Amino acid sequence: MGNAIPIKNSKKAPAMTTSTTKKTNPSIRTKLETITLPSGEESLIVSPDTDLHKIIVVGGGAGGLELVTHLGDRLGRKKRAHVTLLERSRTHIWKPLLHEIAAGSMDVARHELGYLAQGHWHGFRFRYGEMTGLDRERKLVHTGATYDEEGRRITPPRSYPYDTLVIAIGSVSNDFGTPGVAKHAIQLDTPEDAERFNQRLINACIRANTQAGDIKPGQLDVAVIGAGATGSELCAELHHTTRGLVAYGLDRVDPERDIKITLLDAQDRILPALPERLSVAAAQALTKLGVEIRTGAFVSEVTAEGVHLKSGEFIPSELVVWAAGVRGPDVISKLDGLEATKSNLLVIDEYLQTSDPNIFALGDCTYLKPEGADAPIPPRAQAAHQEASHLYKQIRRRLGGTQLKKFTYRDFGSLVSLGEYTTVGSLMGFISGRSMWIEGSFAKMMYLMLYKMHQTALHGVTKVVLDTLSRMITRRTEPHVKLH
Numbered sequence: 001m002g003n004a005i006p007i008k009n010s011k012k013a014p015a016m017t018t019s020t021t022k023k024t025n026p027s028i029r030t031k032l033e034t035i036t037l038p039s040g041e042e043s044l045i046v047s048p049d050t051d052l053h054k055i056i057v058v059g060g061g062a063g064g065l066e067l068v069t070h071l072g073d074r075l076g077r078k079k080r081a082h083v084t085l086l087e088r089s090r091t092h093i094w095k096p097l098l099h100e101i102a103a104g105s106m107d108v109a110r111h112e113l114g115y116l117a118q119g120h121w122h123g124f125r126f127r128y129g130e131m132t133g134l135d136r137e138r139k140l141v142h143t144g145a146t147y148d149e150e151g152r153r154i155t156p157p158r159s160y161p162y163d164t165l166v167i168a169i170g171s172v173s174n175d176f177g178t179p180g181v182a183k184h185a186i187q188l189d190t191p192e193d194a195e196r197f198n199q200r201l202i203n204a205c206i207r208a209n210t211q212a213g214d215i216k217p218g219q220l221d222v223a224v225i226g227a228g229a230t231g232s233e234l235c236a237e238l239h240h241t242t243r244g245l246v247a248y249g250l251d252r253v254d255p256e257r258d259i260k261i262t263l264l265d266a267q268d269r270i271l272p273a274l275p276e277r278l279s280v281a282a283a284q285a286l287t288k289l290g291v292e293i294r295t296g297a298f299v300s301e302v303t304a305e306g307v308h309l310k311s312g313e314f315i316p317s318e319l320v321v322w323a324a325g326v327r328g329p330d331v332i333s334k335l336d337g338l339e340a341t342k343s344n345l346l347v348i349d350e351y352l353q354t355s356d357p358n359i360f361a362l363g364d365c366t367y368l369k370p371e372g373a374d375a376p377i378p379p380r381a382q383a384a385h386q387e388a389s390h391l392y393k394q395i396r397r398r399l400g401g402t403q404l405k406k407f408t409y410r411d412f413g414s415l416v417s418l419g420e421y422t423t424v425g426s427l428m429g430f431i432s433g434r435s436m437w438i439e440g441s442f443a444k445m446m447y448l449m450l451y452k453m454h455q456t457a458l459h460g461v462t463k464v465v466l467d468t469l470s471r472m473i474t475r476r477t478e479p480h481v482k483l484h
């Protein structure tokens, strides 16, 4: 793996049974052909009528959208390649914002980005659909049919030809088969999950405020399972927004008395993957807020009433969030034999190539343990961002027939934002290579920088500066918590 692949643009299209041609813009036409898949299902091959090298990026998340935007800007617009994004959603939200959506401290509409518009501005095609499989021999990515809320079909099953494919479909929570989690706990995998949790939280507060009798013990309690960055940050954010929500007029709810937040983890400290000093500082800050931290707590079952521990203890909870562990999406096991781990992560090498040299992968859906490293590259936005930047250069090299270069991950440190209260973390020194402890406003600024870097990769510096200024002004006239 890792060698330059000579690029040929003369691949034959698979045999077709029907064909139509449709003009979609003045320069590029789209050919539609129907094929029958091995499953017996019919699929529509959607192929651009061009000899250009076809690059498809599947998944427009933290890494995939940055990559496809760069590729579109530099290769798509200049007609050096045909660049397509395949994505199951129509809008993009940066995943590290999900806990803020869940807590209600962030307005989704202000941060979401439409893929169709992004593609139009940046020289790539957006195709709506969920990848369901691959045909590596014919170099086709399959997507399933899409439906609206009323069950009406929007698009039929389709197949897209590629010369270079990049899989960037992220990860999903791993409930390790714990009974009741899928049914009773919310897992923060998508913006829809986060909004569902937020609606349940607001409804629970309104219900408690308007009910005839007293608020019962445990009626508004929240249990967050998994004390990684997501769970810990969510607890602080929830503490802040529940107080905000109540302050806007839910006068029968006393947050100090009625809303208890419990953070549970099977390990012996919170933030187990981060340095111990960070874990101690975050635990102190959360305890000061009144969040109950339960380490060494192994969850055996989640029910509609709350959380059962292996020790036999029961924690009554109105709302349960499962934020422990990640695994690859199920579709990875259906990708025509691409090598994957037991937890469904695509195995890639240091060139970010899968076991098929025409297929690359990046971000949370991958497993890459660099030579000599103690652990694989962690599932983080900063890793997806670095891999996207690297892959953009490598795809250009691949088009030019040049040898690919290895990817080197640089850990810039870890920051944990405890909402409005504090941010703590360590940054890796650029010159010394040693980590530097930071907290407070400077840490908060560095935390926000990660999102700004993502936005800059998508929109450029000018737009991000103007957007930041406009948000600073409008934020003064808006509630800081979602009230509906």
Ligand SMILES: Cc1cc2nc3c(=O)[nH]c(=O)nc-3n(C[C@H](O)[C@H](O)[C@H](O)COP(=O)(O)OP(=O)(O)OC[C@H]3O[C@@H](n4cnc5c(N)ncnc54)[C@H](O)[C@@H]3O)c2cc1C
Binding pocket: 058, 059, 060, 061, 062, 063, 064, 086, 087, 088, 089, 094, 095, 096, 097, 098, 099, 129, 130, 131, 132, 168, 169, 170, 171, 188, 189, 229, 230, 329, 331, 362, 363, 364, 365, 379, 380, 381, 382, 383, 384, 415, 450
């Ligand atoms: C609440 C929370 C807080 C976090 N905070 C931080 C943080 O502070 N710092 C940090 O570094 N990391 C953080 N992370 C981790 C970070 O969000 C991920 O590491 C990062 O988003 C991974 O990027 P990605 O491109 O691999 O996947 P994602 O950003 O998850 O994007 C995957 C995309 O693929 C699409 N997709 C999935 N399946 C399919 C399919 N079959 N077909 C088509 N499209 C598909 C999805 O809709 C999505 O758009 C946080 C995560 C969460 C949940």
